[in-house]
Amino acid sequence: GAGVSQSPSNKVTEKGKDVELRCDPISGHTALYWYRQSLGQGLEFLIYFQGNSAPDKSGLPSDRFSAERTGGSVSTLTIQRTQQEDSAVYLCASSPTRYQQSDTQYFGPGTRLTVL
Amino acid sequence: KNQVEQSPQSLIILEGKNCTLQCNYTVSPFSNLRWYKQDTGRGPVSLTIMTFSENTKSNGRYTATLDADTKQSSLHITASQLSDSASYICVVSRRTGANNLFFGTGTRLTVIP
Numbered sequence: 001g002a003g004v005s006q007s008p009s010n011k012v013t014e015k016g017k018d019v020e021l022r023c024d025p026i027s028g029h030t031a032l033y034w035y036r037q038s039l040g041q042g043l044e045f046l047i048y049f050q051g052n053s054a055p056d057k058s059g060l061p062s063d064r065f066s067a068e069r070t071g072g073s074v075s076t077l078t079i080q081r082t083q084q085e086d087s088a089v090y091l092c093a094s095s096p097t098r099y100q101q102s103d104t105q106y107f108g109p110g111t112r113l114t115v116l
Numbered sequence: 117k118n119q120v121e122q123s124p125q126s127l128i129i130l131e132g133k134n135c136t137l138q139c140n141y142t143v144s145p146f147s148n149l150r151w152y153k154q155d156t157g158r159g160p161v162s163l164t165i166m167t168f169s170e171n172t173k174s175n176g177r178y179t180a181t182l183d184a185d186t187k188q189s190s191l192h193i194t195a196s197q198l199s200d201s202a203s204y205i206c207v208v209s210r211r212t213g214a215n216n217l218f219f220g221t222g223t224r225l226t227v228i229p
Contacts, residue, residue, distance in 0.1 A: 043205070045219075105162070109157065
């Protein structure tokens with residue numbers, strides 16, 4: 001079956017511009033996560049959606065970052081007024097149930113963002 | 117300080133040889149530990165998951181071990197293949213708290229012919 005998909009696969013933007021990154025989770029998965037992976041660094045948690053509950057935004061690095069999940073499915077991560085330090089691979093993952101600790105996450109291929 | 121430390125950072129081995137990757141963690145209270153494989157340009161893919169009571173788990177040529185007392189895990193790869201070239205990421209879950217997943221920075225494995 002279809003896995004997690006992300007678009008675009010690559011995005012090059014100029015400093016100060018806004019960008020939107022899209023994630024389509026596996027159908028029926030209730031949990032959705034966004035991570036950032038910088039060169040040589042581990043995965044950095046950004047935000048977590050679980051069903052209709054309020055999202056856990058504790059990992060968002062600044063108020064320039066926001067995310068929404070419409071209809072419990074597709075999610076969009078928006079970065080406003082991009083900075084060069086925002087350059088990274090942004091990974092989305094979904095998992096089937098509400099138990100973050102025990103579920104395996106299925107990752108998308110990521111969006112590589114380059115801010116010039 | 118990162119609560120999950122992996123070693124070595126990178127490793128080069130000959131095809132057919134075995135290797136062992138290490139993961140040490142301080143995450144508490146512990147829930148489970150996962151190993152992921154991440155091919156270049158792809159998202160991580162789960163290899164194994166172990167809870168507190170499990171000390172070994174195999175997935176084909178991959179065998180993970182867990183010592184919950186010393187908070188150490190290892191991933192052993194047997195008879196390596198070129199397709200094993202990837203980053204291997206250790207992820208530890210905490211039983212409580214808002215953000216419960218802690219990621220290591222990974223070990224970059226290169227298998228050469």
